[in-house]
Amino acid sequence: MVKSKFAISVHILSLLSLSESEWLSSDIIAGSLNTNPALVRKELAALKEAGLVEGKEGKNGGSRLTKSPNNIYLSDVFQIVKENHIFGFSPNLPNPDCPVGRDINGALEGLFDEIDQAVFEKLKHTTLAQFSAQFVS
Amino acid sequence: MVKSKFAISVHILSLLSLSESEWLSSDIIAGSLNTNPALVRKELAALKEAGLVEGKEGKNGGSRLTKSPNNIYLSDVFQIVKENHIFGFSPNLPNPDCPVGRDINGALEGLFDEIDQAVFEKLKHTTLAQFSAQFVS
DNA sequence: CCAAACTGTAACAATTTTAATAACAATAAA
C-alpha cells in the first residue's frame, strides 16, 4: 500500500461525510488537504470505482457519497487503498540454495496475510460517521 | 517504518536462530538475502542495539543471538524496526482553517496508534523459534 | 609481529517510489 493513501482517502471521505449530499469540488477538497486538485481526483477515482463515491461532471459538479457514512467502515477504505501487504518483502530474490532463502518469502506471505487481516478487523469497528463526528465542534 | 526492514530482520534472525551459537559473518548472511554485506551490517546494528544480537569483531567474527529464539517474539522485531506508524500521514500540513484539516492528523494519530497495537498483539503470538522451525526440513 | 578476515560506520551514488504539475477533451449549468 502507498502509505499516505489511507490518510488522504479518509480525509476526503470525512469532508464528503460532513458536506451532506452537496457536490464538493476537487478544488475545495484540495484546499483542505493543501495539495493539488488533480491528485485529489486520482484518489477520488479509486473511491468511485469502489462505489463509495459518485461524481458529477460539468459546472457546479463535484463528488459526494453514495451512501450514509453510517454504512461505510474504515475497513472498506483500507481495502480500497491496499495494493500490497502492509509489510514488504526484501527487494531481492533470496538465495534458493539456502534453506532459509528458499522458503522465507512463503513463510512471510502467510504471516503478512494474518497481519493485514488483523488490521482489517480493527478498522471494521469504526464507521466513517463515527470517525468524522470528531470534526464537528 | 521502512517496509522491507521487517522482512530483512526476520530473515537475518532466522539464519542466526538456525546456526546455534556460531558466529555468522555478514557476508554469509548477505549471500542468503542476495544483497550487500554492508547493508546487512546496518540492519544488524539495530538488532544489536536492541540487545537481541551480539557481534564479534576481527577474524572469525560475526553475529549471533544473545538469547534463545524461544524467548524472542516477532513483536520484538516489529518494535525494533518500527520507526513511525505503519500508515502514513498526508505529506502536506492540512489547512488549519478547515474543521477537518484542523483536526484530522490528531484523529488519525489515535487511530494509527490502535492499528500499530493490533499488529503488535498479533506478532506477540509467534516466537522466532516457531517461525524459523519452518525452515528445517 | 604480521597478514588475513572481520566488524562498524560514514559518505555517497543509483534506483525506485511517490507526489506535484500541467494540459486538455468532455460535460453540464447558468
Place this chain on the structure above:
DNA sequence: TTTATTGTTATTAAAATTGTTACAGTTTGG
C-alpha cells in the same frame, strides 16, 4: 455560449530507499 468542473494522461520534480565503496579498528592464527 461562456464558465466551471470532471476525468484522464503525460511529464517533471522530490523524496525515500537501497546499493556501493572505502577505510579505520579489532581479533585470530601462523
